[in-house]
Amino acid sequence: MNITLHVWRQKDANDPGAMEVYTAKDVSADSSFLEMLDMVNEDLAQKGIDPIHFDHDCREGICGMCSLVINGVPHGPQAATTACQLHMRSFKDGDAIYIEPFRARAFPVLKDTIVDRTAFDRIMQAGGFISVNTGGAPDANAIPIPKTAADKAMDAAACIGCGACVAACKNGSAMLFVGAKVTQFANLPQGQSEKAARAKAMVAQMDLEGFGNCSNYSECEAVCPKEIKVEVIARMNREFLGATVKSSS
Amino acid sequence: MSSITLDSKVPSGPLAEKWDKHRFDMKLVNPANKRKYTVIVVGSGLAGGAAAASLAELGYNVKCFCFQDSPRRAHSIAAQGGINAAKNYQNDGDSVFRLFYDTIKGGDFRSREANVYRLAQVSVNIIDQCVAQGVPFAREYGGLLDNRSFGGAQVSRTFYARGQTGQQLLLGAYSALSRQIGLGNVEMYPRTEMLDLVLIDGHAKGIVVRDLITGEISSHAGDAVALGTGGYGRVFYLSTNAMGCNVTAAYRAHKRGALFANPCYTQIHPTCIPVAGEHQSKLTLMSESLRNDGRVWAPKKKGDNRPANQIPEDERDYYLERKYPSFGNLAPRDISSRSAKEACDDGRGVGEFGRGVYLDFSDAINRLGKNLIKERYGNLFDMYERITAENPYEVPMRIYPASHYTMGGLWVDYNLMSNLPGLHVIGEANFSDHGANRLGASALMQGLADGYFVLPYTIADYLARVGAQNISTDRQEFKDAEQQAREKTQKLLSINGSRTAESFHRELGHIVWENCGMARNETGLKKALQMIPELREQFWRDLKVAGVENSLNQSLESAGRVADFMEFAELLCQDALHREESCGGHFREEYQTDEGEAVRNDDKFTYVAAWEHTGYGKTAELHKEKLEFENVKLATRSYK
Amino acid sequence: MSSTPTTSPAQSPSSATFISASIGKKVLMAFSGIVALSFVVGHMLGNLQIFLGQERLNAYGESLQSLGAGLWVIRISLLLFFALHIWMGVKLKAENLKARPVRYKFNETVKASISSRTMIWSGTTILAFFVYHILHFTARTTDPRFLQLPLDMAGNYDIYSMIILGFENPVNAAVYIIAVGLLCTHISHGIYSMFQSLGLTSPSCNKTLHRFAHAVALILFLGFSAVPVGVITGALKLPKNPPSNNHLQSAQSLEPISIESGGES
Structure with a gap:
């Protein structure tokens, strides 16, 4: 099939950037979206044009590196699928596809579709952990954890930190990402002693990074490749409120 | 040409007491003095991330580097199945010795006994540590940890977190690392690639890196360097590795004198989704756990369409x-x-290109019901359907082996230190624990064992012996290495030929896969050893790299990595050619029984082949570390 | 020093105050929203008394008026909560616009409801209508007839007739219904948001909560629209017998500004 691509090109963080049009010819329906871009890039490189830069690594939907907004939707039209797992059979011959970077003030564009997501790392550094040093941990079975709690924690822990939630949110809010981590630890006995502090510290850092506020659009949930639910946001709100009440009393 | 003697530094004494004894014998760094030392950790996966966090917790200054945009993206994240530990929670007869024995036997008796035993010993601590970090392992209704049997083990010792065990373990290490970054004990350098190792008086004291955003090349000095930079599976181009996985850090250390051990031991994972066409950039692994319920078959008739x-x-x-x-x-x-x-060579392969066999769940679905199968493998089935557009509940999956893990790596002694003093190598990047073949669910175990529980002890011994040196990057050694890195970068950009690095990589991968893949023979290897230098020569003549030096430039990154694979591939084939036996992941067609089973040659090859770099395009020099087996008897591996 | 000092996240230097935290603002939004919603519900219940007849409605109005200073306390607190709601809403919106400075060329929405995406616009329109509505039925400055209405049999201001006169004009009725419609879309997302912001949702009750929010909004819409619809369709008519002369007293002598209480509509 032949596809027309409208791609955001931006030389570096200071370049204003613009959409450019390319054509992808003879694309196999079995190729992945990124492989289609590989083909286009091979062509561009032959012509001496700097290829379209895009972040990608594992190409199996788990590392969270890929970060394309395809036709206005982070990771593209297929639900619960990262851009790297999207295949061209989701499109048809003659389609025009818009490819843009994740848009949020907290995710500045570095080049083309590559954005800087280190804000997420800094949120994690503020409190996304349980404070245990290596060594000295008690036997793994010393604290039984009900299966339901472990499963809930796992549901939240499935987050791959891709940032699609932020990109999809009309407010550029990171609540789903932060809520997922807060929820994971809030469900586990190991996470209890620090849970109030964790919620406050992570939220403070999130705000500091310039992410927007949650308007409960649920766009984040709709595009999350790991199907993290907005209830993690409610859980974080609860933890945050609890932490505030506790520290003021 | 050189006088390298390989001393494994395996402690004396009974196997079970070696590690304890060694921990007592090693020198310690006084707690107050730890902050005087800087350790450079390259890579932020299970090994690198765990090591960086643990060393920082101990009080060392740590600088950690990764080429990804965040330490959380290291490719350890993609491991699906699980992590082994000799906990014996299931009361099914597991023990440290059994895990040790299974690993030695699984590795086809080509690994170092003492290392493997230590690995089995600390495996139990890993699970404790991860649970304390909040890793949500699967649990039973009673609240205790669940286990499954995995990858040919006859006991259930594998801990798992759905199909995302690697992810959860990595996020555990990442959380520990994040905490240390937040505390200011680790300086993290994401989107930064190591280009060279810097030696001062023969000791590894720093690295040269390229900032992948600005293109700036700079140096970092430390008292020791630890490489946790993963394996070289992308030498085959198509593999289950991430697109960024590369041999560059390890290979450039090799060029500085670190010996590369057993490169021919590569693991080809049996259950991957077959290649679908020329456009393919990577192969996707389907967890081996699928083989617990799926039955593998091929048609009896050739060309059965x-x-x-x-x-x-x-x-x-x-x-x-x-x-x-x-x-x-x-x-x-x-x-x-x-x-x-x-089966495929026999003309009985299935799928468009005849390179595939079936993994059939119909019996399991009939026996256990679709719901139970869905519960066990739902996410894998979904993934398969997303990629192939076939519904595995209705038609059998098609699978084919793909390059997945590499057992070979930089040579290290019992302390995980290479022959270059100060250079430590951990995780998949070293050669040490898996011999010629790695068992399922053991990679995560080894990465974390090295990072959490081995390196933090053994590096102290080195540091205490040499003392804090506070080396400056102003030294000539750093300036020279930086200059060389810049020249290499400029050279790549200046060729201005007609082919991209990606296309060279594809061609190289094809040569290596065909001649040094799942089965190897002398003729093929010799052919490859002739083709690779030719291709490499063409690479340096006809490469085209778009973009500029001082900018984010993925073409340039790729070109640098492919350049190293071009050299490394030759070493891989050379090792494969020299090892005239079949063992584990290294199968030489000349050495097999009439039934097609591997035949080892213990008399001649019970050693680690550690190769010394002798110059660009020159044949590497072989050094041997004899493997001593005091606790297990060398036996023919039989799974009949 | 056996190891680095163990620091818990609590000691992180960047501990923001409640109101400057995004969740804090959302919580204030939710609380003020609850107050506003209670008012809206009470208001509707008051309005619906029109169907119980002229006397009943007018008496209800008088009972509110008789609260005297208490009424002013209620009015002022309500206004303060409205102000807080508006202040937070504007502040959040301003921050949100800043957080997403560049828009997508290809704009797409996967899941967000129209009501959720138009909160600021429905809110602004409601505010404008609110002002008009107060001038119309409470201050009664937009329609001179309201000030000349005779007192009812019980000597109370004739709210009943005022409402019917007010809604006899189809434009008035239409504007009212549209405004109430916007209010209800605002509320339908608002109720869900309220629970979410206060952390009172869970995966098991999320669907129910959405349905509940929609149901409340629908009930409010029907309840509010019933009055103008009743007037337009003729179900509600001006009383046949005008009040007797001895009760005839110009409404002008009443206190002209009587927010809410006199203007239940």
């Missing part, structure tokens, strides 16, 4: 069950992979 469902039962060859009745579909990876290749 009928859809799987129309091939009657008696015309199907369940070849693993036939050849290995006691292990059946759970036969180890190397054996399963080779059997699939045999």
Whole structure:
């Protein structure tokens, strides 16, 4: 099939950037979206044009590196699928596809579709952990954890930190990402002693990074490749409120 | 040409007491003095991330580097199945010794006993540590940890977190690392790639890196360097590794004098989704756990084009069950992979290109019900359907082996230190624990063992011996290395030929896969050893790299990595050619039984082949570390 | 020093105050929203008394008026909560616009409801209508007839007739219904948001909560629209017998500004 691509090109963080049009010819329906871009890039490189830069690594939907907004939707039209797992059979011959970077003030564009997501790392550094040093941990079975709690924690822990939630949110809010981590630890006995502090510290850092506020659009949930639910946001709100009440009393 | 003697530094004494004894014998760094030392950790996966966090917790200054945009993205994240530990929670007869024995045997008696025993010992601490970090392992209704049997083990010792065990373990290490970054004990450098190792008076004291955003090349000095930079599976181009996985850090250390051990031990994972076309950039692994319920078969008739469902039962060859009745579909990876290749070579492969066999769940679905299968493998089935557009509940999956893990790596002693003093190598990047073949769910175990529980002890011994040196990057050694890195970068950009690095990589991968893949022979290897230098020569003549030096430039990153694969591939084939036996992931067609089983040559090859770089395009020099087996008897590996 | 000092996240230097935290603002939004919603519900219940007849409605109005200073306390607190709601809403919106400075060329929405995406616009329109509505039925400055209405049999201001006169004009009725419609879309997302912001949702009750929010909004819409619809369709008519002369007293002598209480509509 032949596809027309409208791609955001931006030389570096200071370049204003613009959409450019390319054509992808003879694309196999079995190729992945990124492989289609590989083909286009091979062509561009032959012509001496700097290829379209895009972040990608594992190409199996788990590392969270890929970060394309395809036709206005982070990771593209297929639900619960990262851009790297999207295949061209989701499109048809003659389609025009818009490819843009994740848009949020907290995710500045570095080049083309590559954005800087280190804000997420800094949120994690503020409190996304349980404070245990290596060594000295008690036997793994010393604290039984009900299966339901472990499963809930796992549901939240499935987050791959891709940032699609932020990109999809009309407010550029990171609540789903932060809520997922807060929820994971809030469900586990190991996470209890620090849970109030964790919620406050992570939220403070999130705000500091310039992410927007949650308007409960649920766009984040709709595009999350790991199907993290907005209830993690409610859980974080609860933890945050609890932490505030506790520290003021 | 050199006088390297390989001293494994394995402590004396009974196997079970070696590690304890060694920990007592090693020198310690006084707690107050730890902050005087800087340790450079390259890589932020299970090994690198765990080591960086643990060293920082101890009080060392740590600088950690990764090429990804965040330490959380290291490729350890993609491991699906699980992590082994000799906890014996299931009361099924597991023990440290059994895990040790299984690993030695699984590695086809080509690993170092003492290392493997230590690995089995600390495996139990890993699980404790991860649970304390909040890793949500699967649990039973009573609240205790669940285990499964995995990858040919006859005990249930594998801990798992759905199909995302690697992710959860990495996020655990990442959380520990994040905490230390937040506390200011680790300086993290994401999107930064190591280009060279810097030696001062023969000791590894720093690295040269390129900032992948600005293109700036700079140096970092430390008192020791630890490489946790993963394996070289992308030498085959198509592999289950991430696109960014590369041999560059390890290979450039090799060029500075670190010996590269057993490069020919590569693991080909049996259950990957087959290649779908020329456009393919990577292969996707389907967790080996699928083999617990799926049955592997190929048609009995050659060139049988009928859809799987129309091939009657008696015309199907369940070849693993036939050849290995006691292990059946759970036969180890190397054996399963080779059997699939045999079936396809025999003209009985399925799918468009005839490179695939079936993994059939219809029996399991009939026996256990679709719901239970969905519960166990739902996410894997979904993934398969997303990629192939076939519904595995209705038609059997098609699978084919793909490069997955590399057992070979930089040579290290018992302290995980290479022959270059100060250079430590951890995780998949070293060669130490898996011998010629790695068992399922053991990679995560080794990465975390090295990072959490081995390196933090052993590096102290080195540091205490040499003392804090506070080396400056103003030294000439750093300036020279930086200059060389810049020249290499400029050279790549200045060729201005007609082919991209990606296309060279694809061609290189094809040569290596065809001649040094699942099965190797002298003729093929010699052919490859002739083709690789030719291709490399063409690479340096006809490469085209778009973009500029001082900017984010993915073409340039790729070109630098492919350049190293071009050299490394030759070393891989050379090692494969020299090892005239079949063992584990290294199968030489000349050395097999009439039934096609691997034949080792213990008299001649019970050693680690550690190669010394002798110059660009020159044949590397072999050094041997004899493997001593005091606790297990060398036996023919049989899974019949 | 056996190891680095163990620091818990609590000691992180960047501990923001409640109101400057995004969740804090959302919580204030939710609380003020609850107050506003209670008012809206009470208001509707008051309005619906029109169907119980002229006397009943007018008496209800008088009972509110008789609260005297208490009424002013209620009015002022309500206004303060409205102000807080508006202040937070504007502040959040301003921050949100800043957080997403560049828009997508290809704009797409996967899941967000129209009501959720138009909160600021429905809110602004409601505010404008609110002002008009107060001038119309409470201050009664937009329609001179309201000030000349005779007192009812019980000597109370004739709210009943005022409402019917007010809604006899189809434009008035239409504007009212549209405004109430916007209010209800605002509320339908608002109720769900309220629970979410206060952390009172869970995966098991999320669907129910959405349905509940929609149901409340629908009930409010029907309840509010019933009055103008009743007037337009003729179900509600001006009383046939005008009040007797001895009760005739110009409404002008009443206190002209009587927010809410006199203007239940």
